[in-house]
Amino acid sequence: MMNTKIYKSVHTLAGELMTAAHKEDQETFDSLYAVLKSICLNNEDTDKDHPVQWETLADFTEDLEAAIVIYQKALAKATAINSKDFMSSICYAMATLQLELGQHDAAVENLKSAKISANKIEDKALKKEIAELLETLEPTQNS
Numbered sequence: 001m002m003n004t005k006i007y008k009s010v011h012t013l014a015g016e017l018m019t020a021a022h023k024e025d026q027e028t029f030d031s032l033y034a035v036l037k038s039i040c041l042n043n044e045d046t047d048k049d050h051p052v053q054w055e056t057l058a059d060f061t062e063d064l065e066a067a068i069v070i071y072q073k074a075l076a077k078a079t080a081i082n083s084k085d086f087m088s089s090i091c092y093a094m095a096t097l098q099l100e101l102g103q104h105d106a107a108v109e110n111l112k113s114a115k116i117s118a119n120k121i122e123d124k125a126l127k128k129e130i131a132e133l134l135e136t137l138e139p140t141q142n143s
Contacts, residue, residue, distance in 0.1 A: 003048045010039065010053050017060045033060055051078035051086040055093070064097045071097070088117035092130050099137075108137050 013036045020029035040053045054074035061067035071094040078086035091114035098107035111134040118127045 003050070006039065006043065006048055006050070007052065010036065010056050013039075014056050014059070021060075029060075033057075036060065049077060051075070051081070051083060051090065055086060055090050058090075059093065064101055068094055068097055068101075084117045084120040085123065088114045088121055088123075088130065089126060091117065092126065092133075095133065104137065108134070111137065 013032055017029060017032050020032060036057050040057050043049045043053065051074045054070055054077060058067045058070035058074060061070055071090050075090045078090055091110040095107040095110035098110065111130060114130045115134060118130050
């Protein structure tokens with residue numbers, strides 16, 4: 001279970017990062033990102049470590065290749081605690097970045113993983129997004 005205090009601080013930082021990004025305030029964005037990154041690093045491999053902080057960090061990582069590496073770390077942590085919600089959202093997010101980078105096959109693999117994880121989650125909107133994106137990439141293979 002995630003530490004509530006950490007969850008709240010990560011959630012608050014995410015909102016502030018969104019605001020800074022909207023305002024195109026790079027200086028504030030960078031300082032908030034540094035705070036989020038330090039939370040991740042300080043909690044890494046402790047009982048306070050949780051995929052949500054890593055997924056959030058990846059969400060706000062501007063370098064797509066670096067973001068994918070962070071998503072992979074988040075996925076490993078989500079898999080370790082068997083959190084299907086995080087596993088499916090992380091795989092979906094990774095796949096969208098991989099598509100932007102032209103990594104079609106890797107994106108398809110992540111979407112297939114996301115679809116499997118999503119079988120066990122409540123988030124119907126995410127399930128639909130995963131299925132629709134997979135369908136556009138593999139229209140002939142209706143599984």
